[in-house]
Amino acid sequence: MSCHSDTATSPALDVENAQRTTLIALAGQPNMGKSTLFNLLTGLNQHVGNWAGKTVERREGSLTHDGQRFTLVDLPGTYSLTANSAEERIARDFILHEQPDVVIAVVNAANLERSLYLLAELVSLPAPVVVALNMMDVARQENILVEPEVLEAALGLPVIPMTATRAEGVRELFAAVQETLAGRRGLVARLPEIREDHRESLRVVLEAVQGYVPAPYPTAWAATKLLEGDEEITQQMRALLPAERWERVHQELMAHEDAFLAVATGRYEWIGRLVRAAVVRPRVGQIGLTERLDRWAAHPFWGLVILAAILGGVFWMTFQIGAPLQEWLDTQIIGRVSGWLAAALVSAPLWVQGLVLDGVMGGVGTVVTFLPILVIFFAVLGLLEDVGYMARAAYVMDRFMHLMGMHGKSFLPLFLGFGCNVPAVMGARVADSRAAQLLTILLAPLVPCTARLGVLAFLAPAFFGAAAAWVSWGLVMLSLGVLVLVGVVMSRTVFRGQRSAFVMEMPLYHIPNLRTIGLLVWQRSLSFLEKAGTTILVFSVVVWALAALPGGDLENSWLAGLGRWFEPVGLWMGLDWRLTVALLASFFAKENSIATLGVLFGSAEDAGLASTLAGIYSPASGLAFLTVSLLFIPCAATVAVIRQESGSWHWTLFSVALTLAISLAVGAGVYALAVWGGL
Amino acid sequence: MQPTTLNQTRLLDLQAGERGLVISLGSGKQLISRLTALGFTPGGELVVNQNYAHGPLIVTVRGGRVAIGRGEAAAILVERRDE
Structure with missing residues (x-):
């Protein structure tokens, strides 16, 4: 990301300007429009990272208003400040120890009673508070009338009515902040007392x-x-x-x-x-928009139908827009750049050409072609979250997720895994406890992604002819069965007793804010490119080196050596060294297993390869290979985000070991059954 | 906890549309703290919006809609209120 704007922040600048900038902390419960306000105020002048030592997102931004510089820190959204969760501890420690000049408390005009609970805690802390009475439009929509002047007088704090989604009230908010800094408002806060x-x-x-x-x-x-x-x-x-x-x-x-x-x-x-x-308050008996929508969206049957329709739409969009775009990027951008590089490197040594064209460009290609799908998923997730639908999806799925010791909240990220495991892992943060996040992250790679389904679709017809569709369906069901089983076992062993209670706010529905969603997509994509992208590039070069060295041909490479070395293990599943190498190569990207087999059998990636394979290997071996492919170690990109999201190599290695053990065990079992069954 | 008088019941047993007054929240400091922050306190009034035989309930408490699991709802004791 390039921040050429003069208001861009960097840690160095912050220290230098500490004397001149005013520090504002933004506090509020979830679903109060706090992020919308933060984005409205800071735009792209924001930095997203994690709070020190935590996997909680930390957002900081800067802005200039009337010639005065402000640094804005977005505190995690919490319902209270009781130090029960990492978020609550972070929010309260920041106010106590960093001593912001002003705390802007964002409250929801449409749900004032509940949202004032956090304010009741904030006013007892030693920082001046300005109340941003946000979502005035939603309050009107739900027929709730709030009088800001009355609230200000009763609270003894400045109260500014706002609609952050329409940028209404910002000038007044800053006027109140400046008056508070100058001590001019002359209000005395009334504090809550114990019963x-x-x-x-x-x-x-x-x-x-x-x-x-x-x-x-x-x-x-x-x-x-x-x-x-x-x-x-x-x-x-x-x-x-x-x-x-x-x-x-x-x-x-x-x-x-x-x-x-x-x-x-x-x-x-x-x-x-x-x-x-x-x-x-509205007249008794008057039904708000949210109540009316929830009669359908949260209904035990119709809610599932609506969820299925929405998810169907997401995948339709992914294939209609994402896949062609991916193809276009691959040929137009990656293909062209590779072409130029090939021309430029024509006189360079062969190994340099290989390194650049296969290693580096291969990695860049993977990263770039991941992007369209990720952008679509992030956008849809952001939209569903912003509208308020996400809580409904979690609600209707909760009873099914319960079986695996998880909440409905983990359903959507896992489901997205069918498209790609990367957003599934990145989406795991919606779960509200560390245990639930980790369980979601560990289960995500067991959802068969499009690349793996592609391998399945390519090989199954050659091996099983007319029965291919049934075999494929069976294998997908098998891997989902494994997922449920692992979830059930893990929630009763590793995460035993850690299922937190299911208590979740059902936010009011409201019109989405495109700016909020846009920034979310931008930040998530950027974070993927920055962190996962570099890891993928390194993996790509390493895999290329293993496949090319020492001689330059795959058959005699170190990768092939590795395959031969692992062959005894492969034989449990009826896999010879070539199929084992294909599996190892799939670590780089799942569809690579086909490409690798193409190289090993000297034919291109067309139907010829599939039938060649079917001619050489027994259906039992084919079935075992497909089974292991579906359950094998996640691809490099997924491993990279697992590391990023779990924040620990320990859990990353655990995930790799878990998928490896499961894929080998299930693969060997399927092979034994298939041989026994006469395949 | 078991209901002690006729009008006391578990939140779980309130039907959609019924109102109640929270009497107690069950046990577990962490859970009580989360429930409290979402509006459940003794004396707080609530309306059950949705309670089918399976899956969590939807309850409006202090103006906010909250989904709550059946297990958690079974631990909350309420006094049934007539309209």
């Missing part, structure tokens, strides 16, 4: 910790967190307090184990007063 029956407990705890709460924690906040049973604060205070004082706190906490609910109820009482003052 009445626990005020005495709070007083006791407050008195005990007085003078011992470390900076930057406010004393009242720390005392409340103790009553809430916050593990982080409890541990710190236990270490810091003299034994006698800790004992007093401990006694009080033991006597009031339900204090957490008293704190939460106190917050909702505070919210209730605000909402009663500022919101005019």
Whole structure:
């Protein structure tokens, strides 16, 4: 990515300008339009990375408004700040330790009561808060009337009505930020209090910790967190307090184990007063758009029909637009560049030609031809997410995913695996616990992608004639069966007891924001190119070297040697060294196994090769080869994103070992059965 | 937890369209914390939007729509409210 704009950020610039830029943190619950606001304010002047040591996305951007420079940090969307999840800890630590000049709290006008819960926590932290009352348009659509001036007066905080999707209210928001920075607004925030029956407990705890709460924690906040049973604060205070004082706190906490609910109820009482003052509810019995749509989209039967139709549409689009585009890129761009390079390198040594044309350009070609499909998938995912449909898909699939110890949320990423495993792995972040993310990532490679289905479609007719369709169908069902089985086993062993409860917000439907989706597609694609792309390139060159060295012909190469070395293992599945080499080559890209066989049998990639193979190998070997192909180690691109998304080589190697073991075991089993059955 | 009076019931047993008042949330600190942040607290009013025999429920609580698994809904105790 090239950022030539003078407002582009880089870590070096940030340090240099620390004195002059104002730091704004953007906080809010999920589905409040926080990302839309962030994108609106920063445009392409944003940097996407991960929070240090976490797989949570960190977005930071910069902008200039009225000659003043601002650095904007988008905090992870969380429902509260209880330090239960990585996201919650990140959000609260940022506000406490980085001390932003202003926190913009994004709340949803159409769902004020719930969205003020996070604000109830934010106002107790030591940072000035400006409230962005977003989604005024959705509130109107759902017949909810919110009065911003009344809310501002009742809260004691600046409240700015906005519709970020239409860029309404930005000027007013910045005016409020500037007034707050200058201390001109003259408001005094009203803070929520603990429910009445626990005020005495709070007083006791407050008195005990007085003078011992470390900076930057406010004393009242720390005392409340103790009553809430916050593990982080409890541990710190236990270490810091003299034994006698800790004992007093401990006694009080033991006597009031339900204090957490008293704190939460106190917050909702505070919210209730605000909402009663500022919101005019719709007439009873009036049904909103969301309720009407959900009667279909979340229906146990029609919901599945709608989901199937949408997914069908996605694949139709992928093949109608993605495949031709892929083809075009391959011939027009990759083919031409390869042509020019071949002409330029005509007098270079043969190995240089091979390295550049087969190794490097082969890798670049894979990366580039992946892009159209990825862009389409990212766009569709972004659209479904932004409209609010994603939660419905998760909802209707939940009862099926339950079997594998997963949530409905993991369904869509896994399903996309049929197109390509890469977006499946990258989509795993929607799952809401680390265990669920990892399980999704580990299962994704077991979904047969188009490239593997292509190998199946190419070889099955030659081996099985009229029965090819049934054999193919059976093999796809077999690999899905393996996926379910692995999911069931893993959720009861490796991830035992880690299934988090299924509680999920069903956001209101709204018109998608193309800017948000566009930026998402741009960032995801860029991240794929930057990280996975370089890995793929390296793999590509390595595989080329193994196939070309030492002599230059595949038959006598190191790759062939490797194939011969593995032949004893291959023989369990009825595979000789050539089929084994084809499998090894498929690690680079799944369709490579056909190309490799083409080289080994000296014929082009046409029907001739398939029938040649059918002539040489028994149907049992063919069946075993197809089985192993479907379940084998994922391709290099998938392995690269597994590493990127899991953030650990440990899990990446685990995934490789898992697929290897499964493919060998199932392949050997299928071969034995086929031989026994007389194939 | 078992219902103690006639009007108390599990959230799971409320039909679509029925209203209730949350009495207790069941156990598990993590779960209670998540439920609370989504609007479930003792005394909070809710309406069941959808409850078929299988799959999660959809409940409107404090103005927000929330999908909740059957297991989780079985642990939440509510007082049934008439219209």
